[in-house]
Amino acid sequence: MIDVAVPHMQVRMVSGSFGKSMLCPAPGLAPEEAARRANRLQECVDYVRWHARRVFPGRVLLVTYKSIEAAFADIPNVEVAHFNAVATLDCYDDIALLISIGQPLPPGQELDALTGTYFDHVPKGRYRREHSGIRMSSGQTCGLRLLRHDDQYAETLRTAICDDELIQVVGEDGA
Incomplete structure (x- = not known):
């Protein structure tokens, strides 16, 4: 176990199913499954939009799956990146909020x-x-x-x- 002091940070874990099979479109899906995924993705977009308004004018960094980045692209003050594309980047040190949806x-x-x-x-x-x-x-x-x-x-x-x-x-x- 590692003990790290980060007094400026708060972590909130939202439990649920946020895997690719719950959010990401895929070829050949039944229409009902495609609609279910689209609805779940829209819930995530609404969640990010709400938090972006809450911390405005602060910047929000959202890290998620590459295949759904575009769904979040038009949210003001939100920068979107995907897993495996943020390592060694040093341009997010002033963000007000980090949201991670899913996992690689x-x-x-x-x-x-x-x-x-x-x-x-x-x-x-x-x-x-x-x-x-x-x-x-x-x-x-x-x-x-x-x-x-x-x-x-x-x-x-x-x-x-x-x-x-x-x-x-x-x-x-x-x-």
């Missing part, structure tokens, strides 16, 4: 292939939901659900791809 989680088959490539190992198991906790600055613990992989090698790569990218995103706010 590789599909199971892709993760299996990467595990074979990097570790010469065929992973056993799959993604699973796990309950964990985060210690708040008040000392209280807040429960949350995580997605992890059963196989230790695959989990190492999932962590590097997903968790480390999210840590990089949070670091872009100048903390």
Whole structure:
């Protein structure tokens, strides 16, 4: 565990399903599924628009999936970037609010292939939901659900791809 003092930062986690299969359009979807995804994406756009108005004239950085960046493009004072495109950038140190929608989680088959490539190992198991906790600055613990992989090698790569990218995103706010 790492203890980091960031007194100027507040974190709010909105639980729910914000994966690609919930938000992103894809070819060949049934009309009902395409509409469901479009509705869920519109909920996210409305959420970002509301927060952008709340912190105006401050800048908002939204980091999300590349395939849905355009849905947020016309929101005033919001700059949009996608996962794996913010590393080493130093132009967001004055933002008033950072919003991250989704996570760069590789599909199971892709993760299996990467595990074979990097570790010469065929992973056993799959993604699973796990309950964990985060210690708040008040000392209280807040429960949350995580997605992890059963196989230790695959989990190492999932962590590097997903968790480390999210840590990089949070670091872009100048903390």
